[in-house]
Amino acid sequence: MAAIVDKSAILATAGQGINELIAWATAGGKPPVTHTYEACRCQLRLPTPLDDVGRLLASPSDAAAAASYVHVDKSTLLQTIESNHLQVELRYGIFKAPVPFMRDRDATYIECFKHFTDGHGRRGVARYLTSHELPTTTPNASYVRVDIRTWGIVVVESSDPLVLHASSVVDVDWKSVSAYIGSHMTTRRAQSVKHLDTVVRASLKKLFERCSMCLTKPSSFERANNFAACVGCAKPLCPRVRVAICLACAGAKARAKVPTRETLLESEASTVESDTKSPTVHRTPRRMSCESGWLTPQYHRPRRPTEAPLDLTYLASFQGNTA
Known part of the structure; x- marks a missing residue:
């Protein structure tokens, strides 16, 4: 893969595209697209910084x-291109x-x-996507190859550090789809920045901003960083509780310390001289019959038990007395 990739061309394409995207998002004007596109600008209030x-x-x-x-629904990394100022x-x-039979x-x-x-x-972050075909790869017949002309997000x-300005632009040729389906696929990716606050909360697992013990929710005048994470499950805990672990984790630790029936049997089966514990095997009727010799281990056929021979010496004395 490394021999067929022109790294200088990839870095030049990525650098030019992302710089034009940042210039459009910060200074205004027309986005860096050449075909039909959809753009979106919005202002978000996020619970976390940039x-x-x-x-x-x-x-x-x-x-x-x-x-x-x-992001793309499912992606696989092919190669990382080293750069000083970019992550490429x-x-x-x-x-x-989006629809069946497609x-x-x-x-x-x-x-x-x-x-x-x-x-x-002002600080900001930008992400830019554009198609780049590899000369040695053949398209998969199970999919339809699309052309990502421009797909970018700038925040x-x-x-206010918690108030961010988000801009997005999508210009993708979906190939062999109706105008309605193509517009639908483009719109929901361009409009995804409107729900960026919800996505960040879901990613950080902060959907529930209540204390996990007292269930209090801070007012809008209180800062969100008053919560402290539980050391066991990372759930939020307010300063009023003044503990480092929530009740659920504390109960789980308490139950783990209570000896169960299995641990008691193992402790009773251990010897005094050694710390090695003998396994506690449940003796089923089949296991007992195998151990007593009723079944052979090779053919699993029943056999007669070996017993001591009968003592018949008393017959001789009985015959002498009768004679």
């Missing part, structure tokens, strides 16, 4: 993001069909991720 959003966009294998159409990967992805779509594409700071000093901070 770093968690960047981690989400830079993780193509995130299940919550893939289910919400932020060559991947193969599959897009699931073949899934696939593509070989470049995925690029970048942290940046705009002209106003920029505002004066």
